[in-house]
Amino acid sequence: MGFRHAIMTLLLMVSALPAQAQLRVFACEPEWAALVRELAPDAELTTATSYLQDPHYIEARPSLIAAVRRADIAVCTGASLEAGWLPMLLQRASNPDIQPGRPGLFFAADHARLHAPHDHVDRSMGDVHPEGNPHVHLAPDELPDIARALADRLGEIEPGASAAIQGRYIRWRGHWSRMRAEWREKAKELEGHSVVVQHSSFQYLLRWLGVETAVDLEPKPGLPPSASHLSQLLAEPNLGKASAILIASHQDPQPAEWLSEHTGIRVVVVPGTVTGEGPTETLGGLISEIIRQIESAASGVSHGGL
Numbered sequence: 001m002g003f004r005h006a007i008m009t010l011l012l013m014v015s016a017l018p019a020q021a022q023l024r025v026f027a028c029e030p031e032w033a034a035l036v037r038e039l040a041p042d043a044e045l046t047t048a049t050s051y052l053q054d055p056h057y058i059e060a061r062p063s064l065i066a067a068v069r070r071a072d073i074a075v076c077t078g079a080s081l082e083a084g085w086l087p088m089l090l091q092r093a094s095n096p097d098i099q100p101g102r103p104g105l106f107f108a109a110d111h112a113r114l115h116a117p118h119d120h121v122d123r124s125m126g127d128v129h130p131e132g133n134p135h136v137h138l139a140p141d142e143l144p145d146i147a148r149a150l151a152d153r154l155g156e157i158e159p160g161a162s163a164a165i166q167g168r169y170i171r172w173r174g175h176w177s178r179m180r181a182e183w184r185e186k187a188k189e190l191e192g193h194s195v196v197v198q199h200s201s202f203q204y205l206l207r208w209l210g211v212e213t214a215v216d217l218e219p220k221p222g223l224p225p226s227a228s229h230l231s232q233l234l235a236e237p238n239l240g241k242a243s244a245i246l247i248a249s250h251q252d253p254q255p256a257e258w259l260s261e262h263t264g265i266r267v268v269v270v271p272g273t274v275t276g277e278g279p280t281e282t283l284g285g286l287i288s289e290i291i292r293q294i295e296s297a298a299s300g301v302s303h304g305g306l
């Protein structure tokens, strides 16, 4: 075999290899898909849920099983958020790399300080989530630790890309710190305001902002609002000073609208997670947007507007 021929053969072999063995990522929720995209933009991503779905309750449908089966890593929230569907999905996919305790299964909540342990009940479990509130993706102080752990893990799964992933993490972190400083400024104006909520979806962010929870439309965490609970809420003294009824896009707006009709407090609907487009495409953009909406509602109240 001549030298030239050998080179040609080698080139053919190289081009026949799967292009840089692209990292295949399965994300349980859009927020983690967005974070993976920041750290590893070339990864092939499948996301199990959208901002219009309640991440507690989805079906382990065949397309998701197939995606887990061929993924290199699954990135999920953990802390029992997906307890109603992820175990079955993992079992049916039977991907040996994506199992509890393996590097191929990453839980964001494992790298965050969770609030309110013993206080998160879930309809499908009818049970307490002992780990605490799993809705940690809107926690400005927890995201950097989660992102760093995710960057390390992605690098572990794909060592060839590790340096590039670390570089992107450092850039992401700088950007996040700048945004966090802006949020901190806005929080000064919001401190002491209160909102009506439905579930603990926004709790980390509200607490960080110093925005209080006037009442919760859910009678107990995880239980849907009931007519009797709603009418009881009308007597709550805290309601009087609430700036808004803050609910997520995936939630049924009817209870919030009912309360709004009876109290005049306006309903503010924001995506509970990234939407894949516009200002709410990234986690940072989403937090800025939620703050902007609360601010607008709060200024309407304090200036007697509407």
Ligand SMILES: [Zn+2]
Binding pocket: 056, 120, 134, 135, 199, 200, 201
């Ligand atoms: Zn929840």
